[in-house]
Amino acid sequence: MTEKQITTTSEAQIAVHWGEEQYYYPSYEFVAQANMTDPEIYNRFSLENFPNCFKEYADLLDWDQYWTNILDTSDAPCWKWFTGGKINASYNCIDRHLAENKNKTAIHFVPEPLNEKTEHITYQELYVRVNEFTALLQDFCGLKAGDRVTLHMPMVAELPIAMLACARLGVIHSQVFGGFSGRACADRIVDSDSHILITMDTYFRNGKLIDHKQNADVACELAEKDGKKIDKVLVWQRYPGKASSKTPMIENRDFFVNDILKDYYGARVAPVPMPAEAPLFLMYTSGTTGKPKGCQHSTGGYLAYVAGTSKFIQDIHPEDTYWCMADIGWITGHSYIVYGPLALCASTVVYEGVPTFPDAGRAWQIAQDLDVNIFHTAPTTIRALRKIGPDEPAKYNYNFKHMTTVGEPIEPEVWRWYHEVVGKGKAIIVDTWWQTETGGFLCSTLPGISPMKPGSAGPGLPGIHPVIYDDDGNVLPAGVGKAGNICIQNPWPGGFQTIWGDRQRYVDTYYSRYNKDPDSKDWRDWPYLAGDAAVEAEDGYYRILGRIDDLINVSGHRLGTKEIESAAMSVPEVAEAAVVPVSHEIKGKEPDLYIALRPGLTGDSEQAQIISDAICREIGKIAKPRNVWIVPDMPKTRSGKIMRRVLGAISNNTDIGNVMTLANPDIVEDIKSIVSK
Numbered sequence: 177m178t179e180k181q182i183t184t185t186s187e188a189q190i191a192v193h194w195g196e197e198q199y200y201y202p203s204y205e206f207v208a209q210a211n212m213t214d215p216e217i218y219n220r221f222s223l224e225n226f227p228n229c230f231k232e233y234a235d236l237l238d239w240d241q242y243w244t245n246i247l248d249t250s251d252a253p254c255w256k257w258f259t260g261g262k263i264n265a266s267y268n269c270i271d272r273h274l275a276e277n278k279n280k281t282a283i284h285f286v287p288e289p290l291n292e293k294t295e296h297i298t299y300q301e302l303y304v305r306v307n308e309f310t311a312l313l314q315d316f317c318g319l320k321a322g323d324r325v326t327l328h329m330p331m332v333a334e335l336p337i338a339m340l341a342c343a344r345l346g347v348i349h350s351q352v353f354g355g356f357s358g359r360a361c362a363d364r365i366v367d368s369d370s371h372i373l374i375t376m377d378t379y380f381r382n383g384k385l386i387d388h389k390q391n392a393d394v395a396c397e398l399a400e401k402d403g404k405k406i407d408k409v410l411v412w413q414r415y416p417g418k419a420s421s422k423t424p425m426i427e428n429r430d431f432f433v434n435d436i437l438k439d440y441y442g443a444r445v446a447p448v449p450m451p452a453e454a455p456l457f458l459m460y461t462s463g464t465t466g467k468p469k470g471c472q473h474s475t476g477g478y479l480a481y482v483a484g485t486s487k488f489i490q491d492i493h494p495e496d497t498y499w500c501m502a503d504i505g506w507i508t509g510h511s512y513i514v515y516g517p518l519a520l521c522a523s524t525v526v527y528e529g530v531p532t533f534p535d536a537g538r539a540w541q542i543a544q545d546l547d548v549n550i551f552h553t554a555p556t557t558i559r560a561l562r563k564i565g566p567d568e569p570a571k572y573n574y575n576f577k578h579m580t581t582v583g584e585p586i587e588p589e590v591w592r593w594y595h596e597v598v599g600k601g602k603a604i605i606v607d608t609w610w611q612t613e614t615g616g617f618l619c620s621t622l623p624g625i626s627p628m629k630p631g632s633a634g635p636g637l638p639g640i641h642p643v644i645y646d647d648d649g650n651v652l653p654a655g656v657g658k659a660g661n662i663c664i665q666n667p668w669p670g671g672f673q674t675i676w677g678d679r680q681r682y683v684d685t686y687y688s689r690y691n692k693d694p695d696s697k698d699w700r701d702w703p704y705l706a707g708d709a710a711v712e713a714e715d716g717y718y719r720i721l722g723r724i725d726d727l728i729n730v731s732g733h734r735l736g737t738k739e740i741e742s743a744a745m746s747v748p749e750v751a752e753a754a755v756v757p758v759s760h761e762i763k764g765k766e767p768d769l770y771i772a773l774r775p776g777l778t779g780d781s782e783q784a785q786i787i788s789d790a791i792c793r794e795i796g797k798i799a800k801p802r803n804v805w806i807v808p809d810m811p812k813t814r815s816g817k818i819m820r821r822v823l824g825a826i827s828n829n830t831d832i833g834n835v836m837t838l839a840n841p842d843i844v845e846d847i848k849s850i851v852s853k
């Protein structure tokens with residue numbers, strides 16, 4: 177490796193020295209019932225058979241009009257799948273199941289308080305509720321296909337209902353994670369140009385009833401300052417008919433959904449057949465610069481891909497009870513709580529609260545009560561549950577056949593606890609590597625076919641052909657023990673279409689690095705740069721080592737250092753801010769914040785608190801820095817760039833290396849003495 181790579185992929189350098197792990201094999205019992213046990217699938221989905229292989233996924237859906245062209249590359253690298261086809265996502269997730277399964281539970285909604293009943297919403301009930309809300313969106317809000325709507329909803333059944341109602345009309349939904357602040361919501365309203373905001377008055381989290389309505393007021397006010405006025409705020413009530421939030425309603429802007437909905441009882445709205453390439457939703461994700469990116473996902477390609485991967489990787493059968501403990505406000509929830517499982521007519525669990533309320537046994541209690549047999553969560557949650565209740569799973573009588581881990585690399589030790597204790601040594605595990613941009617899984621083992629290897633995601637999925645390039649574009653072959661930039665050689669139906677309103681940024685960020693001819697219309701010329709460092713073992717399994725850019729992965733959620741830094745800079749006294757990731761036992765990584773104040777000012781703990789609060793307000797609690805270190809100056813290169821590498825080493829108590837190239841090497845000792853106090 178070159179000197180340059182050593183400094184840019186230092187995390188990779190550590191990780192490639194990890195030893196190889198032993199294989200774990202799926203049980204005969206699992207294989208006997210698995211949806212996919214034929215290894216031929218890898219040949220059917222080989223590069224030679226690309227793109228036609230994906231017909232198999234498209235055929236899992238019901239089309240209003242069958243497509244004519246499987247992959248249109250004329251606007252490369254903005255790929256269009258299944259063109260000529262027309263389809264409705266709401267129809268595919270609801271209506272088509274009614275004939276045979278209308279009385280089956282579609283959504284189990286589990287409220288956080290123990291004294292509230294779980295709601296079992298059948299497919300018929302889902303059909304009724306989605307239709308009524310669709311009628312409200314169409315008639316009361318005047319929404320039509322192509323309009324954008326921002327949702328800022330907690331984890332309640334009304335969230336998938338609202339999403340499916342939008343999809344029924346071809347309205348593009350943009351759900352903002354419920355834990356995000358009003359400011360974050362406003363930015364997304366402005367960027368997507370939404371005029372309707374759908375929210376909820378309150379919800380439970382960790383035993384507390386949160387007043388969520390106040391975020392809507394902040395969002396509307398800030399969006400209006402940025403020139404985007406919200407016409408209507410639709411407020412679902414956590415307790416219909418009872419105002420549980422103290423924040424007042426604003427006349428002619430705020431409406432309780434439960435009141436208005438009465439006018440639409442019994443209404444039915446025919447699903448609008450949408451072109452396959454029409455956008456279904458936007459999902460904002462952090463980028464390296466301040467502004468979040470609105471990943472635009474398609475209707476036909478996306479739905480086909482999440483249905484196919486839910487079937488083959490999640491092994492979902494219609495009789496399964498499936499629980500993904502992610503938040504629907506992240507891509508995992510969109511793809512693998514809502515669209516994938518419902519397209520396959522499974523029963524999907526929506527849990528309002530945190531998995532540790534009121535105690536470390538809650539998750540297993542829910543699994544037992546609902547007879548969940550497929551379970552899906554993130555390493556951060558597994559670490560937390562392992563820390564506070566290592567013996568809890570054994571106390572509950574649930575039966576998982578299948579478990580997923582997603583969102584960040586899982587340490588083999590944690591993997592083994594998941595397998596032995598949570599999975600009771602029986603459940604298979606898939607470690608699914610993918611991204612907001614990719615719509616669905618990219619790398620994972622096929623659960624009924626391939627053995628598992630702790631800490632490795634596995635090979636590319638059928639039809640996904642990864643390659644690892646070094647910084648100069650040379651392929652790093654399997655087994656060389658070197659980390660590089662993982663790319664996907666071919667498009668796939670679940671991939672995002674563009675960044676909303678910013679095609680150039682889409683091309684620059686994901687495709688320009690390894691593209692040789694910007695005018696090419698051939699997909700072979702456009703490897704997709706995922707932005708992760710990875711290493712490929714001899715067996716073709718990929719181990720993901722983390723981001724190559726400036727993102728911090730906190731509890732499986734991506735945060736841009738630039739976002740946090742710019743939030744810190746909103747405090748007038750702050751001159752410079754630098755964020756570095758520090759390792760955290762549970763969350764994976766936490767942001768550590770270094771601040772240099774304006775000249776002449778000296779900071780104290782009160783000042784540090786103000787800065788920390790500003791970050792929580794601007795982004796959300798998830799971005800709260802572990803420490804705010806107020807330092808006299810930042811370590812800088814001669815050209816004035818802040819050396820985050822040095823700060824990172826100080827925060828993580830690792831070797832700082834040579835600092836003599838800095839413009840101000842003496843500052844390093846000063847900062848070290850502040851941090852070691």
Ligand code: WTA
Nearest residue numbers: 582583584585607608609610611612708720
């Ligand atoms: C990381 C979440 C290792 C990776 C679906 C990626 C993972 C980023 C894994 C995307 C995994 C996701 N193993 N790392 N199984 N899954 N990542 O957009 O760095 O929230 O680029 O999507 O999470 O995060 P995002």
